[in-house]
Amino acid sequence: MSDDSSAADADADLPEGVERRPFGGRERLSTRGAQVYGEPVDSDGWRAWDAGRSKLGAMLELGMDTGLVGGESVLYLGAASGTTVSHVADFAGPTYAVEFAPRPVRDLLGVAEDRDNLFPLLKDARDPESYAHVVESGIDCLVMDVATRGQATVAVRNRQFLADDGRLLMAVKARSEDVTAEPDDVFDDVLAELDSAYELLETARLDRFHADHLGIVARPK
Amino acid sequence: MTDAWFAGADPDDPESGATRVRTGRAPAPADWPAEAVDAGFAADETDYYAKLRSATLAAASEAVAERERADDVQLAHAVRAMDDAERTANELAERVVEWAGTLYEEVPRGLDGVRDIAERDPKTAAEERVVSYATRAVDLLDERDDLRAFIEERAPTTAPNLAEMAGPVLAARLIALAGGLESLAKKPSGTVQVLGAEDALFAHLKGRATSPKHGVIFTHEYVRGTRPGDRGSAARALAGKLSIAARVDHYSGDYRPDLHAELADRMETIRARADEEADE
Numbered sequence: 173m174s175d176d177s178s179a180a181d182a183d184a185d186l187p188e189g190v191e192r193r194p195f196g197g198r199e200r201l202s203t204r205g206a207q208v209y210g211e212p213v214d215s216d217g218w219r220a221w222d223a224g225r226s227k228l229g230a231m232l233e234l235g236m237d238t239g240l241v242g243g244e245s246v247l248y249l250g251a252a253s254g255t256t257v258s259h260v261a262d263f264a265g266p267t268y269a270v271e272f273a274p275r276p277v278r279d280l281l282g283v284a285e286d287r288d289n290l291f292p293l294l295k296d297a298r299d300p301e302s303y304a305h306v307v308e309s310g311i312d313c314l315v316m317d318v319a320t321r322g323q324a325t326v327a328v329r330n331r332q333f334l335a336d337d338g339r340l341l342m343a344v345k346a347r348s349e350d351v352t353a354e355p356d357d358v359f360d361d362v363l364a365e366l367d368s369a370y371e372l373l374e375t376a377r378l379d380r381f382h383a384d385h386l387g388i389v390a391r392p393k
Numbered sequence: 394m395t396d397a398w399f400a401g402a403d404p405d406d407p408e409s410g411a412t413r414v415r416t417g418r419a420p421a422p423a424d425w426p427a428e429a430v431d432a433g434f435a436a437d438e439t440d441y442y443a444k445l446r447s448a449t450l451a452a453a454s455e456a457v458a459e460r461e462r463a464d465d466v467q468l469a470h471a472v473r474a475m476d477d478a479e480r481t482a483n484e485l486a487e488r489v490v491e492w493a494g495t496l497y498e499e500v501p502r503g504l505d506g507v508r509d510i511a512e513r514d515p516k517t518a519a520e521e522r523v524v525s526y527a528t529r530a531v532d533l534l535d536e537r538d539d540l541r542a543f544i545e546e547r548a549p550t551t552a553p554n555l556a557e558m559a560g561p562v563l564a565a566r567l568i569a570l571a572g573g574l575e576s577l578a579k580k581p582s583g584t585v586q587v588l589g590a591e592d593a594l595f596a597h598l599k600g601r602a603t604s605p606k607h608g609v610i611f612t613h614e615y616v617r618g619t620r621p622g623d624r625g626s627a628a629r630a631l632a633g634k635l636s637i638a639a640r641v642d643h644y645s646g647d648y649r650p651d652l653h654a655e656l657a658d659r660m661e662t663i664r665a666r667a668d669e670e671a672d673e
């Protein structure tokens with residue numbers, strides 16, 4: 173809980189537990205928790221959330237309406253070494269982090285050691301049945317950053333974890349689907365495939381922070 | 394009977410939960426926290442998440458260790474297979490070139506000759522045999538290249554520091570010679586220095602030769618590219634850092650840029666010494 177009410181007012185659209193605070197003379201997003209990737213930490217224990225290294229950070233920075241309020245349950249697919257999911261666990265409730273490459277999971281374990289609500293899973297997001305016995309139903313927020321071919325299929329397969337009023341927050345990397353195609357064509361295909369399971373709420377190019385990425389906010393149909 | 398990860402797990406033993414987290418499956422998720430409390434596995438939701446946390450942490454760390462252990466074995470086999478393919482291809486090549494020399498006017502020597510023969514259009518039964526034989530040799534060479542590509546792709550994830558320092562193929566060779574990344578990590582650097590020079594070492598121990606200064610690490614630019622008088626120091630410096638790299642890769646897996654910078658510095662000093670003497 174924040175005792176800094178003036179900052180909380182200015183951050184009305186940000187989830188509880190995410191604040192804009194000054195770091196090196198610049199207002200930056202931040203969460204409160206143990207340091208993870210060498211990001212600046214202020215004297216109150218808030219650590220800067222680098223939107224250039226985090227697609228979800230970029231979505232928040234760009235003012236997308238993520239529906240995040242703080243304290244929600246999260247299923248995060250493509251956690252890698254935990255850069256973004258560490259910030260998520262700082263402000264969210266139970267946070268399940270799926271990653272299928274062993275090397276980054278080693279780092280993710282270190283991040284989870286410092287956070288009571290972060291549950292690392294070395295699993296393949298294309299095979300949700302391999303973690304459906306662990307991840308609870310009725311998840312409030314499904315975050316996806318798998319940067320691999322078939323990103324839309326993964327989103328559709330993992331729809332079953334989401335509560336009916338939950339949110340899908342997804343970053344699509346055009347080059348992961350097809351290095352030669354025009355990003356816009358790739359995004360159109362992904363959105364068309366998502367349509368079978370999700371209602372689209374908002375999309376925005378993340379190019380200011382991540383070249384050829386599309387941020388998507390959707391809810392289950 | 395539920396599919397939940399905690400079904401059949403001992404609430405007081407995170408290990409039993411970890412095994413279920415790793416091997417269990419369910420067709421669909423359910424309200425596991427509530428089920429766990431109902432089933433008496435957890436006292437309340439907070440207790441459930443604490444147990445879930447211990448089980449997932451243990452499961453992920455076991456699974457990571459196991460996958461990585463398996464990966465170094467794959468690398469070792471791949472590099473041995475690559476050497477087999479190369480050696481065998483060379484053997485076949487010798488036969489092909491010798492045989493083809495009796496059938497065709499101009500046959501380029503060595504592996505180039507084999508590729509050349511494999512492309513030809515056989516006109517007689519004998520030519521058909523030699524062209525077919527050459528094709529097998531070419532297939533083996535392609536296989537060798539594919540194995541090398543596999544090693545180059547895998548080594549940096551299995552042993553990032555070792556692969557960066559030694560190059561992926563030499564890294565794989567060291568792992569193969571040591572019998573795995575773990576045993577490589579446990580060897581003193583003096584042993585790493587002479588890995589692959591077992592014959593020479595044996596001769597030395599029998600009093601028949603001087604002690605070898607380097608094994609396979611001789612193929613590294615830092616050793617081969619250093620003037621003979623300083624190769625012993627170069628090999629020692631390289632082996633020292635390689636064994637640290639193997640330890641970091643095995644025990645933590647972090648990429649450590651400082652290690653590589655230190656070795657580069659050390660090598661510069663060793664080589665500068667030679668330059669100074671040359672200037673004198």
Ligand SMILES: C[S@@+](CC[C@H](N)C(=O)[O-])C[C@H]1O[C@@H](n2cnc3c(N)ncnc32)[C@H](O)[C@@H]1O
Pocket residue numbers: 225226227249250251252253254255256257270271272273276295296297298317318319320
């Ligand atoms: C762009 S990185 C994620 C970065 C991370 N989200 C962050 O911001 O800190 C994509 C990750 O997805 C993982 N990934 C790709 N396909 C996957 C799959 N099928 N299941 C689980 N993880 C996957 C990759 O191994 C990689 O670590």
